[in-house]
Amino acid sequence: MKLLYRALPIILxxxxxxxxxxxxxxxANAAGATVTEHKDSFVSKLPDSAPVIKVGTEANYAPYExxxxxxxxxxxxxxxxxxxxEDQGFKVEVYNDPWEGLFDNLDSKNRDMxxxxxxxxxxxxxxxxxxxxxxxxxxxxxxxxxSLNIQSLNxxxxxxxxVLSNSEPYEYFMExxxxxxxxxxxxxxxxxxxxxxxxxxxxVVDDSGVLRYTLNDLPSLKxxxxxxxDIKANGARKVxxxxxxxxxxxxxxNLGLKELREDGTYAKLTTKWFGTDLTKASLQQQAILQxxxx
Numbered sequence: 001m002k003l004l005y006r007a008l009p010i011i012l013x014x015x016x017x018x019x020x021x022x023x024x025x026x027x028a029n030a031a032g033a034t035v036t037e038h039k040d041s042f043v044s045k046l047p048d049s050a051p052v053i054k055v056g057t058e059a060n061y062a063p064y065e066x067x068x069x070x071x072x073x074x075x076x077x078x079x080x081x082x083x084x085x086e087d088q089g090f091k092v093e094v095y096n097d098p099w100e101g102l103f104d105n106l107d108s109k110n111r112d113m114x115x116x117x118x119x120x121x122x123x124x125x126x127x128x129x130x131x132x133x134x135x136x137x138x139x140x141x142x143x144x145x146x147s148l149n150i151q152s153l154n155x156x157x158x159x160x161x162x163v164l165s166n167s168e169p170y171e172y173f174m175e176x177x178x179x180x181x182x183x184x185x186x187x188x189x190x191x192x193x194x195x196x197x198x199x200x201x202x203x204v205v206d207d208s209g210v211l212r213y214t215l216n217d218l219p220s221l222k223x224x225x226x227x228x229x230d231i232k233a234n235g236a237r238k239v240x241x242x243x244x245x246x247x248x249x250x251x252x253x254n255l256g257l258k259e260l261r262e263d264g265t266y267a268k269l270t271t272k273w274f275g276t277d278l279t280k281a282s283l284q285q286q287a288i289l290q291x292x293x294x
Contacts, residue, residue, distance in 0.1 A: 042082050044091060051090045053249065055081055056111035059096045063213035063273045064117030064135075064238075067096075076209070076273040077115040080134060081240070083265050084256030106243055113242040113249065117209075120237035129250045131240035134257055135270075136278055136285040138229030138236035139169060140208035142215065144196060150203065150226045153178045160184060162192035162201035168235075169205040189214050197221060207235070209274055216275040231285045 044050075057065045057073065065075035073096050085092040094115075097105055105111045106128070117135075124130060141161075143150060148159070158181045163170040165185040173183050184201050186192035192204045193214050204211065208227060215223045229235050242250045260266040261279055270278035 042079065044082075044086055046086065046089065046091055052093050053085060053090045053112045054110070055092055055094050056097045056102050056105050056114045057094060057116045058099045058102055060099075061117045061210075063209065065115065076135070076269060077117060077240075079269055079273075080257075080260070080266075081115050083260055083269070084253055087256040087259050088252040090252070103241075106241060109243060109245075111243075112246060113240055113253070115240050117207075117238055118241060120234045120239050124239075124241060127244075129242040129244055129247065131242065131250065132254045132257055133237040133239055133285055133289060134282070135209060135238040136231040136236050136281040137207060137209035137212075137238065137274070138227050138231060138233050139205065140211055141203050141205045141226045141228055142193075142196075142211050142223045143203040143226075144221060144223060145202065146222075146224055148202065148224075150224070153228055156180050156203070159202040160200070162186055162195055162204040164189060164192065164206060167206075173205075193218065193221075209238075212274045212276065231281060232288045236285065237289070 055078075057077065059065050059067050059073045059075070061075075063075050064077045065073060068074045073094050078092075078094055081092050081094075095105070095111060097111075102114060102116060106114055118124070120130060120133070141150060141153075148155070150156070150159075157179045160182040161173065161180050162184045163173065163186070165187055170183070170185060173180060181202070184192075184195070186195060189204070189206050189210050192201065192206070193211075195201050196204050197218070208225070211223075211225070215221060240253055242253065257266070260269075261282060266282065267277040267279045270276065270282075
């Protein structure tokens, strides 16, 4: 689903923190573009001699990763990896790669891993090392009119639904699995939510994390969420991709994620970026995914 979603308008990122003192490399910088450095509350305490892990991303998928108003790469994935690195003794160097080069750079070992809001798939599991799921956020539906009380996709039969243009939810509903009052496409999640606030659509469907981030910046709205996917669905399994020849890095990433859940850092980060503490849901998801299949 990653490729199908685009970042929100830059106005939504005003006031958000930048990517701190971890190094961020951008292809635009190589072309001579000037980017003003912007630091956030994250300050590494690791020595200069600490090992560096090169992390590839595509900064075009808010709030997982995107460019802030200063041009720095930031987002939930970036901050989460910074703190995992701090916990496990390595510094994080972020590279903003174009989508078409993201996997090539990992394959060629120019990057150690990818943090880009990617979801689990069998194809990816066969080719790369995949971290434990780190963001239990399935595809969801949001609406503002409490009286709609949407409890099932069958409740959409007379409703106008907004989706991102040519996105996976768009394709899903176009298959005709459920009857809708209307299916309207929009260029961004923000545009779809804006249309909902103007009563042009009754509900919006997108990744739950993207929806929550968007609505977080619109406090006058009172959203009602219906997560129609389960947290064990592939769409809810956001994972980091690691090169096959680095099993030790995989162990460190998973251990760091576990310890951040335990010390409260994960709660702070998920509340900051998604407006809610996802620790409990993350632990539930982990238990479900680790349960032996009968």
